[in-house]
Amino acid sequence: MPYEAVSLPGKPIAIQFGAGNIGRGFIGAVLSQAGFHVVFADVQEKIVNALNETGRYDVHILNGETQIETIESVSAVTSTDLKAIETIAREPLSIITTAVGPNILPRLAKPIAQIIRTRMEEGMGPINIVACENLQNATDKLREALESELNDKERVYMQDNIGFAICSVDRIVPPFSSDNILDVGVEPFFEWTVDSNSLKKTDPDVVINGMHTTNNLDAYVQRKLFTLNTGHAITAYLGFLDKKDTILDAISDDSIRTTVTQALHESGAALLAKHHPFFSQEQHEEYIKKILKRFSNHNLKDEVSRVGREPLRKLRQGDRLLGPVEMCRERNLGHDTLLLGIAAALLFHPTGVHEDQEANEMQDRIQQEGIEKVVSDLTGWEKDDEDLQKITREYSRLKSA
Numbered sequence: 001m002p003y004e005a006v007s008l009p010g011k012p013i014a015i016q017f018g019a020g021n022i023g024r025g026f027i028g029a030v031l032s033q034a035g036f037h038v039v040f041a042d043v044q045e046k047i048v049n050a051l052n053e054t055g056r057y058d059v060h061i062l063n064g065e066t067q068i069e070t071i072e073s074v075s076a077v078t079s080t081d082l083k084a085i086e087t088i089a090r091e092p093l094s095i096i097t098t099a100v101g102p103n104i105l106p107r108l109a110k111p112i113a114q115i116i117r118t119r120m121e122e123g124m125g126p127i128n129i130v131a132c133e134n135l136q137n138a139t140d141k142l143r144e145a146l147e148s149e150l151n152d153k154e155r156v157y158m159q160d161n162i163g164f165a166i167c168s169v170d171r172i173v174p175p176f177s178s179d180n181i182l183d184v185g186v187e188p189f190f191e192w193t194v195d196s197n198s199l200k201k202t203d204p205d206v207v208i209n210g211m212h213t214t215n216n217l218d219a220y221v222q223r224k225l226f227t228l229n230t231g232h233a234i235t236a237y238l239g240f241l242d243k244k245d246t247i248l249d250a251i252s253d254d255s256i257r258t259t260v261t262q263a264l265h266e267s268g269a270a271l272l273a274k275h276h277p278f279f280s281q282e283q284h285e286e287y288i289k290k291i292l293k294r295f296s297n298h299n300l301k302d303e304v305s306r307v308g309r310e311p312l313r314k315l316r317q318g319d320r321l322l323g324p325v326e327m328c329r330e331r332n333l334g335h336d337t338l339l340l341g342i343a344a345a346l347l348f349h350p351t352g353v354h355e356d357q358e359a360n361e362m363q364d365r366i367q368q369e370g371i372e373k374v375v376s377d378l379t380g381w382e383k384d385d386e387d388l389q390k391i392t393r394e395y396s397r398l399k400s401a
């Protein structure tokens with residue numbers, strides 16, 4: 001279906017790449033409630049068509065008495081339809097956000113380069129790009145991918161007119177079953193924190209209430225990724241070994257909860273050592289308690305398979321497992337429970353409807369190369385490294401349990 005320009009006089013436009021859980025459940029909702037017309041750019045035709053047919057959807061806040069927020073003034077395009085993307089680029093666009101997944105993010109370089117190219121040709125002013133992904137410095141990685149899509153003149157225009165702002169995005173949004181494929185179910189908590197140093201003044205310049213800015217973003221990103229996502233991942237991987245289907249079931253198991261809590265104290269010690277006085281010991285204790293409470297939300301059906309998805313991504317250096325381990329190693333801080341979490345991640349292998357391509361690839365590599373080689377490749381550590389040996393011992397223990 002050819003894209004019809006939204007042409008809503010005076011309404012600023014936001015483009016949200018990724019109309020999935022977080023795209024609809026958090027970022028798109030915040031932008032719509034801030035007064036933008038939100039154009040979702042996705043590749044799922046049924047989602048794109050449904051958004052254009054209805055122009056709205058419901059966000060179910062799952063806190064027992066389920067409140068419903070109706071999100072309006074939305075439409076959609078297929079992100080690979082560069083003609084449609086070009087049409088939107090000519091409208092009063094202020095911000096581009098993404099929530100497609102770190103592995104998909106580089107694929108957005110082509111459509112976003114088209115936006116930059118069109119705006120340059122039209123002599124249009126600055127806009128901001130914020131990649132809302134669970135990946136440190138995601139927006140910088142998007143900018144690197146864009147560099148190779150643009151010529152020198154376009155790169156100069158990008159430098160002067162595009163604000164690339166990294167961010168931390170936090171709201172647990174699992175898949176939601178409803179008669180309406182657009183509806184999403186979300187936890188009450190949400191926190192979207194954006195780097196104030198990188199945002200450019202745009203025209204129109206819209207105040208986005210649900211987005212808060214800081215000049216200390218690194219602390220926010222690492223605190224969230226190395227606490228919530230570290231705990232989430234270890235809960236999922238231990239839950240998988242214990243044949244639990246949901247995060248709630250897993251975190252409700254005393255032994256898993258104790259192990260996850262210990263792991264968060266290990267990552268917390270490193271975060272405090274690096275970022276104090278941004279947050280104190282007491283504040284971090286509270287932060288950990290709140291996260292464990294969020295994992296225990298009886299109203300969310302969050303599957304172990306979602307939270308453990310793409311284990312090779314989660315085992316990358318700088319991500320939620322090796323990131324805190326490296327911070328602990330640099331500071332001679334205890335991290336044995338984090339190493340146990342890594343061993344559990346290496347055993348993640350869902351099958352059937354929850355089959356995970358990266359998990360299959362990881363198991364194949366372990367089968368063919370042996371656990372020591374795989375851990376050495378993932379960590380960059382020598383085979384005689386003490387932590388590598390601990391991981392392989394824990395891996396064998398868990399495997400035979």
Ligand SMILES: NC(=O)c1ccc[n+]([C@@H]2O[C@H](COP(=O)([O-])OP(=O)(O)OC[C@H]3O[C@@H](n4cnc5c(N)ncnc54)[C@H](O)[C@@H]3O)[C@@H](O)[C@H]2O)c1
Pocket residue numbers: 017018019020021022023041042043044079080099100101102104107108132133134135169170171172173174
């Ligand atoms: N769901 C959460 O609880 C949550 C919370 C915070 C951050 N995140 C992060 O947000 C990002 C998205 O996660 P999600 O849970 O919403 O995933 P999701 O799978 O629900 O949504 C991803 C969307 O991207 C779309 N997509 C894929 N390729 C695309 C392309 N080339 N162009 C445009 N759209 C494309 C998919 O069709 C899908 O609708 C990830 O980085 C994730 O780590 C998720």
Ligand SMILES: O=P(O)(O)OC[C@@H](O)[C@@H](O)[C@H](O)[C@H](O)CO
Pocket residue numbers: 134169170171172173228229232233306307308309310
């Ligand atoms: O989205 P992922 O695959 O990086 O991680 C799975 C979950 O931990 C994640 O989606 C959380 O729900 C989210 O980060 C909460 O803010």
